[in-house]
Amino acid sequence: MTNPRHNTRDIYPPTGPEKTAKTWGAEAAMRMLMNNLHPDVAENPHELVVYGGIGRAARTWNDFDRIVASLKDLGPEETLIVQSGKPIAVIRTHADAPRVLIANSNLVPHWANWQHFNELDRKGLMMYGQMTAGSWIYIGTQGIVQGTYETFAEAGRQHYNGDLTGKWILTGGLGGMGGAQPLAAVFAGACCLAVEVDETRIDFRIRTRYLDAKAKTLDEALAMIANWTAKGEAKSVGLLGNAAEVFPEIYARMKAGGMRPDIVTDQTSAHDPLHGYCPAGWTVGEWRAKQETDPTAVESAARASMKQHVAAMVDFWNADVPTLDYGNNIRQVAQDEGLDNAFAFPGFVPAYIRPLFCKGIGPFRWCALSGDPEDIRKTDAAMKKLFPENHHLHRWLDMAAERIAFQGLPARICWIGLGDRHRAGLMFNEMVASGELKAPIVIGRDHLDSGSVASPNRETEAMKDGSDAVSDWPLLNALMNTASGATWVSLHHGGGVGMGFSQHSGVVIVADGTPEAAKRLERVLWNDPASGVWRHADAGYDIALDCAREHGLRLPGILGN
């Protein structure tokens, strides 16, 4: 029997101003699905894996083909229903309704664990959608660069007076998301040592200019870091090795008078103990092979290694090195394995990101369906004109334009919030209408955003009112974006932190230059960030309450208006 998930085809999205589908909504969904599997975008496109362990764009290749065919055929008052990467139905809706509705990886709570998921996955009944993999708005590593950059910069402000010159960051993982770390560190002015077990990942990051150097021994890597930090140069090295072994080793050397990292974090795929984390002492080949032949052994070895890994992070934290969990749920695994103080160090959201979420600020992104980088350059310039006072944004756009290689369809990300997103969307729509841009623009965001996720070990860790686990919010976000006229909307479970630990929703909307699109853009790009403001206002954050009042939100149960 052939493997329905394997294929040797290379997928490239169509580009340019001519659509093959009946609507730009369906065309955009099709191009973005294909873009998720673009050889320059996806981590393992032949297996349909986009990023984040086994985050897929479609359940099987057959499903991929049927989704594409359905989108091409989809009428302007029809909607395609996708269940865990499989196209289930085409139904009659209306022009203002989404063209695609997606639910991925959702399980009834009592059964919401990797074991049950994997069983269903093996039977061909499910697919892991991660966040933007199964919801077709992954844009490569750029998507995470700015968030990581903001986080490192904020850590620099809090711990090093805003100056990371001569400092270095120790981390693990150079995968789909983790690969952004060295570049973000360099943007923030710091050096970076990233431990990665898979050499091909290191090479890939070097090829895409996210990483500067490769080392095969710790001595070699530390020598580079010593050299760069001494000269005040911001550069990065990928060390071939296992974080569960290297972290404790660096800590031991530090205690013995060796080099001391200035910030410690990690982005191995610890959220998925079977596919995401290579056990200490194993080769990558062994690890991959045993995922099939002896999954139980892989999982228990990986979990034991994570405990070692987190123990070293706690050691750094106790030695006053700023240490943060970067949202891969590794503390939870370590705690489950018996490491009582696994949660000693904080997650990155309560530490650095929540004040932004209170204003609906998060990873807004857009993508040029023309395929022409010139279109993104034009939007970059237009954004600078639209927000002349936002120097932070200007600096980001300049750095991004210079250092970030496009992957697949040209795209841009920038963190903006309520009151700004809809203005950007309307401006892009006008630029499409006027012909200034060569084809429509797709606008979306990560599921890691202010109103779209419940994830008590990450985005909603340590909420002021204790509502970390309340997932009414992302469900309402999805319903509301559907009601507002988004082009596609998705509801996922288990993204980022793995099965059982998160529920989140995605939204994408197309600016095709029509007046109808303008109306939808205005509603969706206002309501979506507003939902983050309510969620945080309801939890009692003053920044969110002020933001709600300032923008005149009507919040009967919160502001009594």
Added chain:
Amino acid sequence: MTNPRHNTRDIYPPTGPEKTAKTWGAEAAMRMLMNNLHPDVAENPHELVVYGGIGRAARTWNDFDRIVASLKDLGPEETLIVQSGKPIAVIRTHADAPRVLIANSNLVPHWANWQHFNELDRKGLMMYGQMTAGSWIYIGTQGIVQGTYETFAEAGRQHYNGDLTGKWILTGGLGGMGGAQPLAAVFAGACCLAVEVDETRIDFRIRTRYLDAKAKTLDEALAMIANWTAKGEAKSVGLLGNAAEVFPEIYARMKAGGMRPDIVTDQTSAHDPLHGYCPAGWTVGEWRAKQETDPTAVESAARASMKQHVAAMVDFWNADVPTLDYGNNIRQVAQDEGLDNAFAFPGFVPAYIRPLFCKGIGPFRWCALSGDPEDIRKTDAAMKKLFPENHHLHRWLDMAAERIAFQGLPARICWIGLGDRHRAGLMFNEMVASGELKAPIVIGRDHLDSGSVASPNRETEAMKDGSDAVSDWPLLNALMNTASGATWVSLHHGGGVGMGFSQHSGVVIVADGTPEAAKRLERVLWNDPASGVWRHADAGYDIALDCAREHGLRLPGILGN
């Protein structure tokens, strides 16, 4: 401090053709919220509790008032967002979008248990929505009779060519839910022998006309059954006795050539071995007293009796008598007590309800906003005309009209499916338009329906493909109903079987007589039952696959069309 959940006000919905809100959508939501708290409808309205333990309609009285005020003020292109019974926001949407979007009691799976819920509930951060309590479409006990009737009728179709004349059903328990069994059996054309240990329950059911006769000995009861079945009369008798003793006795007599029941089931409260099941050989007085003084003895005696009871049910099953578990968990207890073949006979959903779910058939219901019972009488008559061939429906409507008292706003329930629901909705809309009905009609359903729930211990028990726990389906159902233009849509967790064990969605739509409403009704009342057909077609049920083909559903991943 006053209790924000307690109040002595009595709530009655406004009735009649004049609305106080700006749209009939908002008016309907307001009236139905109020109807859920009507003194004749709710179990404990002063505490906002509608039914099912602590299933509430609003989080606090303050929230109730603010929901009502927001609905009155809601514009025709606005939507109210309700999070666990609290009105969060009023947002701008469009005319074809729902007027209310609701999420109740949803928790990230790892925290989805009663303990965490109760903590949040105590803090005022959540509310338990049950199924139709927090989604404002509960209509009293009519639903229980209908559900039980459908189960018996389906058993009749499967085993007795749809004719239960001269047949009899053996069951246990005449409590809150179980008391509906004799009436439902009679509606289905069968006789019923219900074994009940508590004489007051028998008397109560006779008084409310749910039961026809009482017997104190098995001989007496069997004589009545023999007489009625011989004459083809559908009548019911409550036998004072203990099911754990009577079931084996009837089986023994049957083996010795005595009377053979045609269907066997049970609705004692076996789910609660301390308070719900009287041990064999005990008097009710002893049982009640020892619940306080010697609970351990009660429990172990009850469990031993249940084993006996289930053993007899397995015996009937093995003797080819159709036998079913009615959702009281009695098989589990018997198995735990060492009865290895306790699960030999099936639960009621896989056995009888699933074939209906495969055709999108489930508890469709409607309610007259006029408040006038005459409006329901007219819809009853119109339904009979619309479905002249559906004798089963005619029988139900006649019997319901004759024997079931309205509670609160007059309402009717009947199980119809794909292809029929939208026709009923469009007909009601025309009757409103023509003035034949005095005010708009609200149309909804239980969350226990074919495409709207994932609940592996009940509605999705033993799915053919093992997808019991996949909850993509109810989430897609809610998104799709939102996209189709329902009037309000809800997503709940934990209804029926409790926290952690279910996810489900509700939908309500108003027939206000306008052409716009007709379009929405046609879409919503087609797509909603269709979603149940896909869900079951995807799981491989032939009935669903046939139904999908027959109705021309476009199911790319299932039918390849």
